[in-house]
Amino acid sequence: MDWQCFAQRIAAMAHDLLEQDSVAGTLGRIAQSATELVEGCDAAGILILRDGQVQTLAATGPMAEESHRLQERMREGPCFDAARRRDGERVFRIGDMTAFQQRWPAFAPRAAELGIGSMMGFLLFADEENLGALNLYSRLPGCFTETSETAGWVLASHAAVALSSARHQAQLTEAVATRHVIGEAMGILMARHRIPENEAFNALRRHSQDSNMKLREVARQVTERGSLARSE
Incomplete structure (x- = not known):
């Protein structure tokens, strides 16, 4: 990845985010930016998990939306795992959905049926029974790398700030x-x-x-x- 070019595009995105007139617009732009800035990312979504119920705050298409619903239905997946463990692990990566996943044996094969080859999830916050996460999806297995993860973290930080601001305003x-x-x-x-x-x-x-x-x-x-x- 050309990090100088990436930094310029992130700066342009940050400026674009400031022009959004709502939290929903900001989160939607972040999700869309993931597909533009993270190599191999075909879809992205931002969700909150509250008392076991998933609410999609932003999604670039049905792949992300269906994955969110699948995790809720199966009661399993990266977001539910993060909510249960709370052990400091803030990023999850599934390199190949078609391979057996010991951590998510029920979720992974069904996600593969949705056309998801690999996935990354970034924990945005976790307190009491609430969790927020940015999820990135690729149709191909083995698509996300350490470099992809770094780029994803940059986007996740923007999403975390937007959600924190919204929660503070609501309070x-x-x-x-x-x-x-x-x-x-x-x-x-x-x-x-x-x-x-x-x-x-x-x-x-x-x-x-x-x-x-x-x-x-x-x-x-x-x-x-x-x-x-x-x-x-």
Whole structure:
């Protein structure tokens, strides 16, 4: 690989990513870039694995989408293996899907039936029951090399940043929404019972603990009903 040329193309891709107006657009462009920049890569996809359910965030075609669904259906494959092991291994490579794979004996032959000859997977993050991964596919066996892996890591780093940004933004949005609904519920209780702010919050918190319900859900019910579900 001509690394100077590769670096120039990566720089151009990075500039292109900045022009995307959504996380979905960014991830889609990263997946497409894998087929353009990684030698032998015929398809690519980005997925998240949450509580055993696979969600495809980006895919360049049916090969990647079907592989994601296959891993979910078989409960086996590089992504499920990464989710279970969590031992620091961040990249997986299957050199030949037609050869017996001790680690994935059920997944590999069925993936070969999809036309996949070889595969690489890059773990983007893993926490609790959530996992993100960038997967690269080739129709030919033995196609991916150490050089391919290095190039894949560059793309995976961009995908990880994009996903991290999206997750952080989602957490901020949820936090703001939670604070708003709790404040609204406190205002209702304060006006109805003529109590100060701290007592209104304590009433919400006690009900949350007694009912084993999240504070946000208790607050939402107050905003809908005008009071707590039972006597305050």
